Amino acid sequence: MPTLRFVQPESLSAEDRGVLERVAKRRGTTIEKLSEIWQAQAHWPALLEANLQESVQAFQQIARLPMLTKQAMHVAVSMSNACDF
């Protein structure tokens, strides 16, 4: 179980909820089904937004390498960081 309870979307201001909705849309899902890795950042929507932009620029939009290679790197780095998620 996460150490910190996730934010309830209805408790967010319209502006902050908008950030969450943008992230969900970018990920092709809804706020309710958004992965925990994104939900865990939603208590600070500005960080969530910054990480979305970083994710897009660092991982998704630079595309010389095949997606399988990038995802394989993701698995290897996560394993070497002992990341359960």
Next chain:
Amino acid sequence: MVAVLRLGLHERGVTEIMGIAEHVVSLVAAAEGLRLRPDVPYPPSGPRTELIDIDTVAPADASAVLSEIAAWSRDALGTSHVPAFWRALAGRPRLLASVWAKHRLVLGPGELDVNAKICVALAAAMNKRSPYWTAYFAQEGRRAGVFDDDVILEIAGATLHYAAFNTISHGMMLDAPHTDLVAADMQAEPKTE
């Protein structure tokens, strides 16, 4: 891990990724532990930092493996010397032979192709902050025509992103969203968030 399964990798391929990750972590621990200066593609200059003498003539038992590494290094790294890491291990010939055999196995052809594997190896070395192995794998990838500056930057960008998100998931103690995965099941499923 779900993503690589959805992209067509099977259990063997995921185990190959794990093999690269654990192998690179072990290489980094030894190289940085021995304080080896990067020597690929060029021998280092400046004050010696190595904890042990790596220039003494290796035991005769190590000569066959060192000759094999020398030939491989000329071709794959473009070096005229055996990299310091392998010379350092040569004091224990059976250790050298076992680590070299594993190295060739882990980075050799498999379900994951060798070009992807060198990218994974460089990302793992970057993540573990190894001057020695980042220089080594970067040169190997350049010689193989896999890397140029732009691709190396792409790998650094991806590593940056993974390191950040690993910290988030670890720091917030997020549960693994999937366990007991079976590749065939994942490849049959439509993608969802």
